[in-house]
Amino acid sequence: MANGQGEQPKEIKVTCPPELQSGSYSNNMLVMHTKEEFVMDFLMIVPPVGTVTSRVIISPGHMKRIIKALQDNIGKYEAKFGVIQASEEPKGKMGFHA
Numbered sequence: 001m002a003n004g005q006g007e008q009p010k011e012i013k014v015t016c017p018p019e020l021q022s023g024s025y026s027n028n029m030l031v032m033h034t035k036e037e038f039v040m041d042f043l044m045i046v047p048p049v050g051t052v053t054s055r056v057i058i059s060p061g062h063m064k065r066i067i068k069a070l071q072d073n074i075g076k077y078e079a080k081f082g083v084i085q086a087s088e089e090p091k092g093k094m095g096f097h098a
Contacts, residue, residue, distance in 0.1 A: 024042070024044075024053040024054050025044060025053065026042035026043055026044060026053050026054065027043070027044060027045055027087075028042075028043040028044075028045045028050065028090060028094075029041065029042050029043060030043065030094065033060075036059070036060075037057050037058060037059060037060070038057070038058045038059075038060065038063045039055065039056075039057050039058075040055070040056045040057075040058065041054075041055050042054040042055070042056070043094075045090055045094075047090070047092075050094065
């Protein structure tokens with residue numbers, strides 16, 4: 001008999017809606033935060049302009065898990081394909097406008 005506390009589902013089935021399956025390209029990202037959340041704006045920069053292609057809002061606890069997963073995957077990638085060279089940051093000041 002299950003008590004409903006602390007039990008995890010054995011399997012979680014995730015679906016990806018057709019409109020999201022192709023993804024969106026990003027070559028830059030801005031990160032902002034409050035006490036309650038992190039906001040990540042993924043950008044497509046083609047000088048002299050840029051566009052937000054996706055905005056993801058995340059709790060601080062989930063952000064820690066994301067960072068750990070990214071670090072793990074970078075390690076696996078580099079073990080297989082070699083060291084990733086960091087891209088140069090865009091020159092100039094970035095900011096939002098209406």
